[in-house]
Amino acid sequence: MxxxxxxxxxxxxxxxxxxxxxxxxxxxxxxxxxxxxxxxxxxxxxxxxxxxxxxxxxxxxxxxxxxxxxxxxxxxxxxxxxxxxxxxxxxxxxxxxxxxxxxxxxxxxxxxxxxxxxxxxxxxEIKRERVLDSIAKRRNAGRNLGGRPRIITDSQIRNARSLIDSGEPAAEVARNLGMSRATFYRRARALGLLPD
CATH class of the missing domain: 3.40.50.1390 (Resolvase, N-terminal catalytic domain)
Incomplete structure (x- = not known):
């Protein structure tokens, strides 16, 4: 059957x-x-x-x-x-x-x-192209792509930069913020606290 x-x-x-x-x-x-x-x-x-x-x-x-x-x-x-x-x-x-x-x-x-x-x-494939195109346009316009919300505020990055300027090791300051040193530097550069 x-x-x-x-x-x-x-x-x-x-x-x-x-x-x-x-x-x-x-x-x-x-x-x-x-x-x-x-x-x-x-x-x-x-x-x-x-x-x-x-x-x-x-x-x-x-x-x-x-x-x-x-x-x-x-x-x-x-x-x-x-x-x-x-x-x-x-x-x-x-x-x-x-x-x-x-x-x-x-x-x-x-x-x-x-x-x-x-x-x-x-x-x-057309939908995929549209999504990739939208992401590229948002990225080129400097707009937020979504993802996890930032937990560390810009003010905290500025304060951390002050600690580093006063002699604290960058790796330790970044670790205390809960981020990698590379992420800290990227955020600091974006705020104009470090040269590009």
Whole structure:
């Protein structure tokens, strides 16, 4: 008897797979045949519950996912994966691919999957380019890039510089501030307390 094996994934622990699970169950996947990875990137080759879902697939079964990006990022990897499933006699069904339901067991579904996999990879690469471009623009404009908030104030750096000027060792002053000497020097240079 053939089964539908469902797989859901989110990249961070803060995200939820609830919506994916609802869609997969509505598509006919039994709760016992639903595998979920939380906080696992699609770029990783090994995903614990994805591997379990594949182990559960037998000839005639179909792996069901909600969107193509649940499988991974690379068109080449996705196409190799679809081919591997075909070789095992299993199918792949993507619920929300191009506004409809695509099953790779059919010739039309296989063609659409190939096209959408390429488009998915292109979209990922465009997003990556935009993020890198945004970071470069913010850096060039001297704007904050985010990250950890500064704990050491500019006033503390100025006071530390005064201690060094009065003969205290720079390494010890920096250590007392809770930062490396290199970080201290970088901060002091930024404040104009040291020559560039």
């Amino acid at each position: 053939t089964k539908l094996i469902g797989y859901a994934r989110v990249s961070t622990r803060q995200q939820s797979t609830d919506r994916q699970a609802v869609d997969l169950l509505a598509a006919g996947v039994r709760r016992d045949d639903l595998y979920v990875d939380n906080g696992v990137s699609g770029a990783r080759a090994s995903r614990p519950n994805f591997d379990r879902a594949l182990d559960a697939l037998e000839a005639g079964d179909t792996l069901v996912i909600t969107t193509l990006d649940r499988l991974g990022r690379s068109t080449q990897n996705m196409l190799a994966f679809a081919e591997e499933l075909r070789g095992r006699g299993a199918g792949l069904r993507v619920l929300n691919l191009g506004g409809g339901d695509v099953d790779t067991a059919t010739p039309m579904g296989s063609m659409l999957f190939t096209i959408m996999a390429a488009l998915g990879q292109m979209e990922h």
